[in-house]
Amino acid sequence: MKYTEEHEWLRAEGDTVTVGITEHAATQLGDVVFVELPEAGTTVAKDDEIVVIESVKAASDIMAPIDGEIVEVNDALADNPGLVNEDPLGEAWFFKVKASDPSQMDDYMDEDAYNELIG
Amino acid sequence: MSDLKQLPLHALHAAHGAKFVPFAGYDMPVQYAAGVMTEHKHTRDKAGLFDVSHMGQVLLPPSADAALETLVPVDVIGLKEGRQRYGLFTSPAGGVLDDLMIARRAGDLFLVVNAARRAHDIAHLQKAIDGVEEVTDRALLALQGPAAEAALSRLLPEVAAMRFMDVAELGWRGMALWVSRSGYTGEDGFEISVPAAAAEDVAAELLAMEDVLPIGLGARDSLRLEAGLHLYGQDLAEDISPIEAGLTWAINKVRRKGGAREGGFPGADRILTEMDTGAPRRRVGLRPEGRAPMRAGVPLFDAPEGGAQVGLVTSGGFGPSIGAPIAMGLVDSAVAPDATLYGEVRGKRLPGAQTGLPFYKPTYKR
Known part of the structure; x- marks a missing residue:
């Protein structure tokens, strides 16, 4: 598992990367009430804002961590956005992206480095 | 580091896992460990305790009722002792400068105004009224929800007999608590003005009860929105008339056209005309x-x-x-x-x- 400074977790299986947000991020956001996902098949570039999360407090974005194509999105979040708070590391993954340049994953933190970041 | 003021109950909030945000110059708890959604529902189901000490508390001499009527479209003269009424400071252009609560007590008029407008409101009052006194040594708590009466009765048995918008001064451990049966959540409940030194004791007694949870600003906002209550600075402002804001009901009959004390408040021409012809x-x-x-x-x-x-x-x-x-x-x-x-x-x-x-x-x- 890798982590971004924007508190996303990235799990690579071959060239396909599953993306969610960390428990720390979910706690900071508060109760999530709305999630807007991209469509499968969309081509994305690193740092594109592709997911909108609205909590009871505010709206925030999730960025594409790498270049590639969205191959699957987690439609369960549209009906049950609260999953983001209940199981951020498991059931509440947001999307899977097929990397066009898997070496971009090397830029991201491992778990120890991330834990140090959130202190 | 910052000029944020702390509430008298800051340490208690922190002990309950509060996350703080700056609001109206105060370091305010936006939520506690339970989170906004749980806090909101708990207030609707049981009882929630809010620290609203950032709000302004102001005393006027009882004889100031007529002078106060020059600032608000409210029947202050007719307000009976022991009762409270919602009011608005209107502007000469017919907008709203702030909303407030006005209570008539045995020896004074007691006002509660919004935190962000406190300095403005006090200066505004002082231009029209002699003897305006800001209360700076009392905290303000709100206990809201269906279990509020049972909870507060354990400290103050007299509150069970109060009706919506009644006010009373009640003794507790030798101190005077100023209680009103009101709030801003859509629930039955109370607002309690407490000497600052005793605020932590009162709050701790209430929070020790199973039905009472501390509630932050986040849930306060969602509760008042569901109840259709206005937030000054958003739903009420200087460029919004009370008629536009849906507050015609807050303009009391004696201050309306044909009333015994018709008009006589800032912006009355526009506001009373809009009542007739629409906004x-x-x-x-x-x-x-x-x-x-x-x-x-x-x-x-x-x-x-x-x-x-x-x-x-x-x-x-x-x-x-x-x-x-x-x-x-x-x-x-x-x-x-x-x-x-x-x-x-x-x-x-x-x-x-x-x-x-x-x-x-x-x-x-x-």
């Missing part, structure tokens, strides 16, 4: 389709594409007791009451149905 805009409730919240500032259009902007959202978010996004806004009066409105959120026009207000029917003990 250019009106307040609406809005139920966005889908789950995306429409927050304050979202422009409202009359068509899914093109068309014209006909208003804007003044308060919006998710209503935990409604289970859906809710909003209130101001729209041109020409808009048909059953027309679908389209809020532009992140470049997309999302439909919403106009609804009556409130979204949640208040449960005051009348």
Whole structure:
């Protein structure tokens, strides 16, 4: 598992990367009430804002961590956005992206480095 | 590091896992460990304790009632001892400078004003009234929800006999607590002005009860929005008339056209004329389709594409007791009451149905 400074977790299986947000991020956001996902098949570039999360407090974005194509999105979040708070590391993954340049994953933190970041 | 003021109960909030945000110059708890959704629902189901000590508490001499009437479209002279009334400071142009509570007690008039407007309001009062006294040594707590009466009765048995908008001074451990049966959540409940030195004791006694949880600003906002209550600076402002804001009911009969003390408050010409002939805009409730919240500032259009902007959202978010996004806004009066409105959120026009207000029917003990 890798982590971004924007508190996303990235799990690579071959060239396909599953993306969610960390428990720390979910706690900071508060109760999530709305999630807007991209469509499968969309081509994305690193740092594109592709997911909108609205909590009871505010709206925030999730960025594409790498270049590639969205191959699957987690439609369960549209009906049950609260999953983001209940199981951020498991059931509440947001999307899977097929990397066009898997070496971009090397830029991201491992778990120890991330834990140090959130202190 | 900052000039933020701390509430008298700051340490107690921190001990309950509060997250703090700056609000009106104070370091305020926005939520506690339970989170906004749980805090909101708990207040509707049981009882929530809010620290609203940032709000301004002001005393006027009892003889100031006529002078106060020159600032508000309220029947202050006719306000009976032991009763409280909602009021508005109006502007000469017919807008709203702040909203407030006015209580008549045995020896004074007691006002509660918004934190962000406190300095303004006190200066505004001093121009018209002699003997304005800001209360700086008392905290203000609100206990709200269906279990509030049972909880507060354990400290102050007398509160069970109070009705909505009654006020009373009650003794507790040798101190005077100023209690009103009111609040800003749509629930039955109380606001309690407590000597600052005793605030922690009162709060700790209440929080030790199983039914009472501390509630932050986040849930306070969603509770008042569901109850259709205005937030000054969003739903009420200097460029919004009380008639546009849906507050005609707050202009008491004796101050209206044909009343014994008709007019005589700032902006009376515009406000009383709008009561007769209608205002250019009106307040609406809005139920966005889908789950995306429409927050304050979202422009409202009359068509899914093109068309014209006909208003804007003044308060919006998710209503935990409604289970859906809710909003209130101001729209041109020409808009048909059953027309679908389209809020532009992140470049997309999302439909919403106009609804009556409130979204949640208040449960005051009348």
